[in-house]
Amino acid sequence: MDMVVGKNYLESLLQGEPQLRPSPLSWFNNIRASAVERAGTLKIPTTRDEEWRFTDISPLAKLSFQPVQEAPEVKKEDIARFYLDEAQATLVFVDGHYMPRLSRGSNTASTELVVTNLREALMTHPREIESHLGRHAAFEGKLFSALNTAFLHDGALVIVPRNEAIERPVHLLFVATQAESASHPRCLLIAQSGSAVTVVEDYVTLQEGAYITNAVTEIAIEDNAQVDHTRVQRDSMNAFHIANCAARLGRSSRYRSVSAAFGARISRYDLNAVMAAEGAECDVDGLALIKERQLADTHTSIDHAKPDGTSRQLHKCIVDGAAHAVFNGKIIVRAGAQHTDSSQSSRNLLLSARAHVDTKPQLEIFADDVKCAHGATVGQLDTEELFYLKSRGLSALGARNLLTYAFGAEVIDRIPVASLKRELERTVLEQTQRVEQ
């Protein structure tokens, strides 16, 4: 039964694909073609798949979504509130389509930084793209990555030149404007050796309908480079958001990731970080703040493939109403990855009796000289913390509100862009406060 539904569904999803124009680059056409083929052989995952055990996406298969063939008219005023004051460059995509008029690229003389639409960059930067696109986020076993790749057309390309530190953030803004639409955002970020950059990947909506966002992001961090990657998902409460991110870390490189999920009826974020050379460092932090009937699923994998790597992970969920949060955090320490230092913490706060969390830390350690710590908590606010605040005069409700806010703000505080941090702190504040009955 599931298979039948799945098959029809996939056919319908792939319908828009033939209308994409072929590229003059054969390797690019080949990637797309093999992704189409692969997508055709994969099924929609069900809760019988281990990787999707807690996340039932069958509601997705009951709806029909079509790619938007032409982007609608969106004015700068419509999205003014989403622009970041600090941004060095901003790329705006509306329903999957690149919008040059809304964007501000960065090809100034002072820097070699490339921030541009992937499709056009195929002509100007074919070598860089070919050596990374589709090579980090594998789609062999992943239906949604395969679908995204099958629909490859517009996307964000960021190339940070060797030894250049970009002080201000690069903002990649994906705007959803139409119900029943499907978009497949794609980002490719290449931080060349010794470079440093902050990138904000931001999913927003102008309407509250049902639509699907199916994103893939690939991040290549070369030796001694640093990438700060902030990901914000604030889709419609009726939307489906599925995303795969793959980061590859070079020698002594550093990857800092903060992801925050607020929106979507059902969201699923897979982050795979591979520490592919010695001495890499990664911080992977996440917050899911959900309510009503939302489901937010985060699957992360931090792969210590080489020695002397450090990873730190703090994942938090604040779950209200009848919402359901899922966290699966895998840490792999490969044979030979000695002196790995890894810590993972999953902390979950339930704000209602019907709220639900499934958390699963997963350690796979094949080296012996390593330090790995992990822990998970699920529950209500800590009574000692509440007592501390009350002993300073705060009311029981005031103490509860402050601690609930703080629980989320701890992750948001790690976002390195001040204006976005303030904005999201306000979101956390609004969504965590209760009033006197």
Added chain:
Amino acid sequence: MIYPDSKVLLEVRDLHATVNGVEILKGIDLTVRTGEIHAIMGTNGSGKSTFAKVLAGHSAYQVTGGSILFEGRNLFDLKPEERARAGVFLAFQYPVEIPGVANSHFLRLAYNTVQAERGREELDPLEFEDFVREKMKLLEMKPDFLDRGVNEGFSGGEKKRNEILQMALLEPKLAILDETDSGLDIDALRVVTNGVNKLANKDNAIILVTHYQRMLNYITPDFVHVMQSGRIIKTGGKDLALDLEAHGYEWVGTGKNAPARVGA
């Protein structure tokens, strides 16, 4: 200091309390008047920290007998936050870390809550910043204390300074300092105790809960009480602390003195 015209601030009579059904306090009597500094000393497990928590109203401790009057009011009628607003302050032995909330925000929230209760003016963030920086000088605190998360990553000494800073802001009538000397190096101890001395006046009172005599080299108590097995078994002046230091707690237990009735 003992003043002739002092008022009774705290009256504890035959206080009994349990934790998880185990009786920890077995009949405590204590009277504290304005202007006084009391030291409560005792070994680990003697019940002195439990007594401190009961005064502040921690819900893990059940009062099973006796009474506590604070300025003539039944303290048991007041929730922890009401006690704080009424002027009872506990400096925690292990202050809680609250990442995600800036220390300045927390301090201002506490300050304004207590100010409002006293019918005094609340301060906006800028006004408060000036105000708190003055108070921080008292404790020789670095300015970045305000921007960090509440106690987040603070050293033991920094946490204790932050507690005394809160005491300075909230101006309690009765401050209970629970092992404030623990984990402090000699410089931090000097700074913290110097701050406490400056905050002590004829209208407030301080109860120092401590295991060791060393804090009392800096803060001179008017009364020293020795706790053992949930009771105050001996009361004396500041010299009692020196005797304890010289002879150890066992010396009190084997002494011929009957358990003292305190502060009568």
